[in-house]
Amino acid sequence: MTSGGDRWAKVQLARMPGRPTALDYLKLAFEDFVELHGDRLFRDDPALVGGLARLAGRPVVVLGEQKGRDTKENILRSFGMPNPEGYRKAVRLMRLAEKFGLPVVSLVDTIGAYPGVSAEEHGQAWAIAESIRTMLSLQVPVLAVILGEGGSGGALAIAAADRVLILQNAWYSVISPESCAAILWRDAAEAPKAAEALQLSAADLLAQGLVEEVIPEPSGGAHTDPQMTAATLKLALQRHLDELCLLGGEQLVAGREARFRRLGVFGETPLP
Amino acid sequence: MALDKFFRRKRPKAAVSEDVPELWSKCSSCGAQIYKRDLEANLKVCPVCSHHHRISVEERLRTLLDPDSFEPRSGSVHPRDPLHFVDTLPYTERLKRAQQRSGRPDAILAGLGRIQGSRLVLALMDFEFSGGSMGSAVGEELVRAADLAVELHLPLVVVCASGGARMQEGAYSLMQMAKTIAALGRLAAARLPYLSVLTDPTTGGVTASFATLADVILAEPGALIGFAGPRVIQQTMRQTLPEGFQRSEFLLQHGLLDLVVDRRQLPSRLHALLSLLKGAA
Ligand SMILES: [Zn+2]
Numbered sequence: 001m002t003s004g005g006d007r008w009a010k011v012q013l014a015r016m017p018g019r020p021t022a023l024d025y026l027k028l029a030f031e032d033f034v035e036l037h038g039d040r041l042f043r044d045d046p047a048l049v050g051g052l053a054r055l056a057g058r059p060v061v062v063l064g065e066q067k068g069r070d071t072k073e074n075i076l077r078s079f080g081m082p083n084p085e086g087y088r089k090a091v092r093l094m095r096l097a098e099k100f101g102l103p104v105v106s107l108v109d110t111i112g113a114y115p116g117v118s119a120e121e122h123g124q125a126w127a128i129a130e131s132i133r134t135m136l137s138l139q140v141p142v143l144a145v146i147l148g149e150g151g152s153g154g155a156l157a158i159a160a161a162d163r164v165l166i167l168q169n170a171w172y173s174v175i176s177p178e179s180c181a182a183i184l185w186r187d188a189a190e191a192p193k194a195a196e197a198l199q200l201s202a203a204d205l206l207a208q209g210l211v212e213e214v215i216p217e218p219s220g221g222a223h224t225d226p227q228m229t230a231a232t233l234k235l236a237l238q239r240h241l242d243e244l245c246l247l248g249g250e251q252l253v254a255g256r257e258a259r260f261r262r263l264g265v266f267g268e269t270p271l272p
Numbered sequence: 273m274a275l276d277k278f279f280r281r282k283r284p285k286a287a288v289s290e291d292v293p294e295l296w297s298k299c300s301s302c303g304a305q306i307y308k309r310d311l312e313a314n315l316k317v318c319p320v321c322s323h324h325h326r327i328s329v330e331e332r333l334r335t336l337l338d339p340d341s342f343e344p345r346s347g348s349v350h351p352r353d354p355l356h357f358v359d360t361l362p363y364t365e366r367l368k369r370a371q372q373r374s375g376r377p378d379a380i381l382a383g384l385g386r387i388q389g390s391r392l393v394l395a396l397m398d399f400e401f402s403g404g405s406m407g408s409a410v411g412e413e414l415v416r417a418a419d420l421a422v423e424l425h426l427p428l429v430v431v432c433a434s435g436g437a438r439m440q441e442g443a444y445s446l447m448q449m450a451k452t453i454a455a456l457g458r459l460a461a462a463r464l465p466y467l468s469v470l471t472d473p474t475t476g477g478v479t480a481s482f483a484t485l486a487d488v489i490l491a492e493p494g495a496l497i498g499f500a501g502p503r504v505i506q507q508t509m510r511q512t513l514p515e516g517f518q519r520s521e522f523l524l525q526h527g528l529l530d531l532v533v534d535r536r537q538l539p540s541r542l543h544a545l546l547s548l549l550k551g552a553a
Binding site: 113115116117119120121122123124125126128129130132133136137152153156157160172173174175179180183184185193194197198199200204205208210256257260261263264265266267268269270 | 348349350351352354355357358359360407408409411412415437438439441442443444445446447448449450451453454455456457458476477479480481482483484485498499500504505508509511513514517518526527528
């Protein structure tokens, strides 16, 4: 699985209309989904959905960043860019999972957290940081999958997991290629160059040791066969959950902390 | 602009002389001409309008810590270029230039020190080094600073100044957000105080990680603090920004900060907080 030169094409696939979204997978790979709403503070954020469901019979709490499947729904769901209310709902549902000993399955799919006036007034950065902190502290298994787009802190907010999986044509990075190009090349149209430079493809992330597994997609992309993609994803989720569910709460927290502790590439010279 | 010109005209004649222009400095907020030595003595706070000008990491150390109390502990961790990142310049070249200018391997200085007698671990982010951006080396140094605080049973104070996570290290930079937050968990488990001081500017992945998870969040007056930059919000969302948007005072009003503290009062406020929190332990 190499991705030299075709990273921008993969970004396009990750954004393809008709690519299955979080709610599509909830229908195709999970059972008995009951959506739970609201952050109990301000609002329900339709860009971040969540609730209770079963995965192959096992009850779980699911979180999902949710894009619209048409323009109208996209406006309602702010193009899958969560506001602080979304992350606060996620934190609330994580606590619910911990209380009842349920694993958390997190479906990541956002170009980034919503950049708006209200989002800033309500503490977007605070909400993301708190979501990461909460997720790292949970004494239940936490499994994340990058479904399509994994943009910046808005994605990591619900991906501070024991294991992170990624679909074959999804991307995950510190910034979207467009924003990166706008800053470093001073031209958003240079996004294809930025996508190459950022090494943001699933294969890149596996090579970098930042994800545990790449979930294969049908040859034309997930949108060509959502059923098959969902079935493949379901098997992978089951397999990882079976393994994680053998571990105790303390073990899970320590392992999750150690997972992130070792991420990074740096050199070391002794101090004089 | 008009104010700017007004003050320029009022500038004392002597200062205009060619040989001593460096004696005077102009306030970037109100335009007042200030005798440079006075501005330095005032910790770069404008004596006319109280605007807090950005200060270097070295100046920060001098203005915050007891004299000669700083023992550096950072500097052994060096950035790498895992993605061989090239934009308009190779990342390695950007790093080399920033390292030569600052004399530091990356955008952070950390060590032990005292504030009005109280010992602490202090980490300072260097905005002049690549916009204070956080890549693997900065993340690692922050983690080590937190671990040092746990080891020595000392509080941690971080002075933040950063444009966010560093793009040139891709997803590795993103991971530093979770990595630093995990380190704070160990500090919290040891019931050691962690205070953050947000200075101009603190944005992006730094705001969305360790900076805003402190037990007490302080900010300097007028500092730009937020997740998305104001330009991004204005341009991509075509929203007009309210007065004072993303500035310290605005965030205090919105319940996101504990205190806005004048730079000249920062050591005494930090000392007071640290001694009160120690009393509870
Ligand atoms: Zn002034």
